[in-house]
Amino acid sequence: MANLPIVQFEKKIEETVDQNPVVVIIGETGSGKSTQLSQMLHRKGYTNSGIVAVTQPRRVAAVSVSRRVAQELGVRLGEEVGYAIRFEDRTSERTRIKYLTDGVLLRESLSNPELNQYSVIILDEAHERSLNTDILLGLMKRLVKRRASNLKVLITSATLDGEKVSKFFSDCPLLTVPGKLFPVEIFYSKERPTSYLESSLKTAMDIHVREPEGDILIFMTGQDDIEKLVSKLEDKVRSLEEGSCMDAIILPLHGSLPPEMQVRVFSPPPPNCRRFIVATNIAETSLTVDGVVYVIDSGYVKQRQYNPATGMYSLDVVQISKVQANQRAGRAGRTRPGKCYRLYPSRVYNDDFLDVTVPEIQRSSLAGSVLYLKSLDLPDIDILKFDFLDPPSTESLEDALKQLYLIDAIDENGSITSIGRTMAELPLEPSLSRTLIEANEYGCLSQALTVAAMLSAETNLLPGRSKNNEKKRKYPPLELPDGSGFGDHIQLLQIYECWDENDYDIGWCKDYDLQVRGMMFVKEVRKQLSQIMQKIAKGASFLCAKAR
Incomplete structure (x- = not known):
């Protein structure tokens, strides 16, 4: 069994879940909540009366976490442990622990609103506030009343305002599990760079040449940026004098990556070799990459935003929130004390960054929902x-109704x-x-x-x-x-x-x-x-x- 902080709380978690229909668990990054909670409830016998479902906001997380849990339990993926994402279902009649995207669980509830096949539903990574998770929170509130005797709901998160969710579920219990974090030293830029890509490149190479071993995690905004930076890093590393510093492997990490490429990120590097992992915000909370000691934070994220006035989506590069910045920094302190290089000044962090990320429900078209x-x-x-935990604007709801009316x-x-x-x-x-x-x-x-x-x-x-x-x-x-x-x-x-x-x-x-x-x-x-x-x-x- 993995040596993770959440394991020490197993008895307390079991007792709380036994006595309450809904429990909120705030598990800090690195606590092991995504992989261990389902296994704890399996050991406790909840899988005897139904499946333990664990929702993830991202497809990549649903696949990689289920793969990890199957490995830890020593079973084949798709049998006792499986996953379901849009257009792909790797489960069987034997499946007892099922990782699935929040969207897939919503679709399942269309044909079975009571979700009778599940004895436990865990909404994981709820702090990401995906549109589907927010709708599920509202539906779970209703479902718990209807299935009070045979359904347990757990809402887990790294940073979510637990009090708010506890209040939403009639003051249900709130447990906090500390993460296994070492101290992280934070360095700010004097000014915002003209190109965060070039600044990331320079910072990464400086770390590689000057700092002791440890992997470097670089947060970029999307696949295009990642591919450009990977290419530039490969050129720079190739041009270094042989023997002047340790070897390097450069790995991309984003949602469109084939599974065999994603798996490479979770394998340790060869001896005397540093990994550069160039990732989207998928590496903020959804996936934990061991071995990271240095984090480079561009301060930006790509976000889909919907404008009800025009009926159009735009994919914009926007500033991250303070919560996201802190999540990114925390990734450097997983295995030993680390360093986070923020490519923006401290005044930008303090004055310009929003405290929390705007929930997707407040920046999306709601027609599908x-x-x-x-x-x-x-x-x-x-x-x-x-x-809703945070209601969308009346304008957004009216826009959705209008769109649906126009298409009959x-x-x-x-x-x-x-x-x-x-x-x-x-x-x-x-x-x-x-x-x-x-x-x-x-x-x-x-x-x-x-x-x-x-x-x-x-x-x-x-x-x-x-x-x-x-x-x-x-x-x-x-x-x-x-x-x-x-x-x-x-x-x-x-x-x-x-x-x-x-x-x-x-x-x-x-x-x-x-x-x-x-x-x-x-x-x-x-x-x-x-x-x-x-x-x-x-x-x-x-x-x-x-x-x-």
Whole structure:
């Protein structure tokens, strides 16, 4: 069993869970809450009467944490311990501990609102305040009353305002588990750098040349930044005089990374070798990377923000909050005293950073969430008065209702329509679900399925022209279809159809500089969406054509 701080609290946690339907556990980073709580409840016998579900806001965390727990219990992943994420389910009838994204649990509750298969539901990483977790908090409050005798709910978090959640659940007990943190020395920049990427590069190389062993974790904003910095670090390390300092391995870490690449981050480096791990905010709390002694914090994060006035999303690089900055710094003190280099002045931290991150529910389109809640058909749920921990603005809710009305998902009284019910069965944004239904009417469902699947990929599938790729190629990549002047959607459709004509050949993807894993994912998603549409077609009067 892992030697983690939470293990010392096992008896106290068991007693509290036994005596209360809801418990809030504040487990500091490194306490072991994500991997150990499910195992404690398994040992206590809660898996005899149902499955222990553990939700994660991120797909990568659901997969990697379940893999770790299966390893610790000495079982095969997908049997006693499994995971379920959108478009991928690795569970079986034997599964007793199940890690799943919060979105998957919401979808499961559509077909089974009582979630009877679960004896315990753990909402992990609740401080990330994902939109789905916030909705689940409201639904759990209702469900606990209905299943008081046979359901336990645990809300766990690293930094969440525990008092607030405890109050939300009628003053339920609140346990705090300390993390295993060593002191971290914090260094601030005198000024904000003109380029946080160049500043990260310089700081990382200074640490590598001057500081003793220990891995370096660098927080960047997204995949593009990560790939650029990885490439620059590789060039710099290569140009160092041989024998002047220890060897180095440079590893990216982000949500679009193939599983075999993610696993590399959890393997220790060879002797006399330092790892540079260049990550998004996924490494703030969702995943713990042992061996990190130095953290470089750019002070920024990429955030999706929705503007109800324009009906458009934007992906903006914004300043992190103080809570995020402290999480990042804490990553340096996991195995021994560490150092955190903040690429911003202390006055920026003190005066400009928000105390906490704005909950996703207050910066997202709520159309999908409102459609979901409407499709539950629960008479005691009023959308405009739904019990949220932090309610969204009335403007956002009204915008969602308006959007749903315009695409025939609800009628003028706000009641869900038959089309709306069909849309709710598809694991897509309402606008894409409606597109598939309409495409079926116009006889172009096959093409619409392809576009919906291509847009569901976790990564951009339009071919990149990164210098890094071009340096490695003997020949320039071949020219792909360009959309014939009709835009990205048609280009994505043409690319997939070309791949189809080439019998889904992996070599073809490589020749055209396309991500193989991304394209394989799209093929699987398209197949699943096609199956759902065929199932719907059998039961719905307005869907008669079959998906190819």
